[in-house]
Amino acid sequence: MNENTKNKKVVVITGASSGIGRAAAVEIANRGMGVVVTYNARPEGAERTVAAIHEAGGDAVALALDISRSDTFPAFRERLEGAxxxxxxxxxxxxxxxxxxxxxxxxxxxxxxxAFDEYYRVLLRGPYFLTQALLPLIEDGGAIVNTSSSAARPGEAEPGYSGYAAMKGGLVVATRYLAKELSGRSIRVNSVAPGPTRTRLGDNAFERFPEVIDGLAAKTAFGRIGESVDVGKVIAFLVTDDSAWITGQDIEASGGYGL
Structure with missing residues (x-):
């Protein structure tokens, strides 16, 4: 630690070893905040995220976290406090x-x-109870941002996403209620709903099945699928004080998908 990093605002972002998480981590660091990057199966990806932030003059560290294992959250909190x-x-x-x-x-x-239980543990129970575990560490006037999905919003339903969308929908509802419950500490709680975005999800589905891209792009207002940085910038905005008057919202970042 040096005088330049002392007392800097710090953001914890889970699943930041690639994709939207990495983009959000870099964008947050670019706004002058320190970043704690968590990872599960890809430590090398997390280190690349940290390296990218360091190369741009920011501050970041990586910590392991299995979001599906809520029993490990107390130990994670201890390691986080040390970091x-x-x-x-x-x-x-x-x-x-x-x-x-x-x-x-x-x-x-x-x-x-x-399979349904895995969706539940990772997409709903994990974020819910990690927030509970880390709530004592979040400063008054701070922020919580949940990554939801356009799949959980009204509109065109894609086959094969009922379980996934149900959990993301539950996260959106929890977001709204937590915004009310935590308002006494001026902690704002929002979610961001990406549309089709080029990430590693689905085992690099867009790389393995590039033929689906044109059809998805045609359903957006801008004629392309999203890039991780498109969503990362929205997340970064929601953790800054520029969004101090926004809470309880699920903000779609999809390039007008399904308009």
Missing amino acids: LEREWGTTRIHALVNNAGFGGGRGFEEMTDD
């Missing part, structure tokens, strides 16, 4: 971005109990 003190000389975070997750694409008739 905060060591890197930034603080005991508080300004914001939490619940971004970790995985894609949909499992048809209703093929859905199993185990």
Whole structure:
């Protein structure tokens, strides 16, 4: 820690080893905040995120976290507290971005109990209870941002996403209620709903099946699918004080998908 990093606002962002999480982490760091990047299976990806932030003159560290294992959250909080003190000389975070997750694409008739439970653990229970675990560390006037999905919003429903969209829909509802419950501490809670976005989700689906891109792009107002940075900038805005009058909202960042 040096004088330039001491008492800097710090944001924790889960699932930041690639895609939207990495883009959001870089954009947040570009706005002068420190970033704690979490990862599960891809430590090398998290280190690349940290390296990109360092190369741009920002501050970041990486910590392991399995969002599906809520029993590990107390231990994660302890490791986070150590990193905060060591890197930034603080005991508080300004914001939490619940971004970790995985894609949909499992048809209703093929859905199993185990698969449905995995959606639940990662996409709804994990963010909910991680927020609870880290809430004492979030400063008054801070922010929570949840990554939801346009799949959970009214409009064109894509086959194979019922389980995924149900969990993301639950996260949107939880976002609205938490905005009310945490308003006494002036903590604002919002979610961002990406549309089709080029990420690693679905085992790099867009790289493996590039033939689907044109059809999805044609359904957006701008004639292209989203890039991670398109959504990352919206997330970064929502953790800054520029969004101080926004709470309880699910903001779609989809380039007008399905208009």
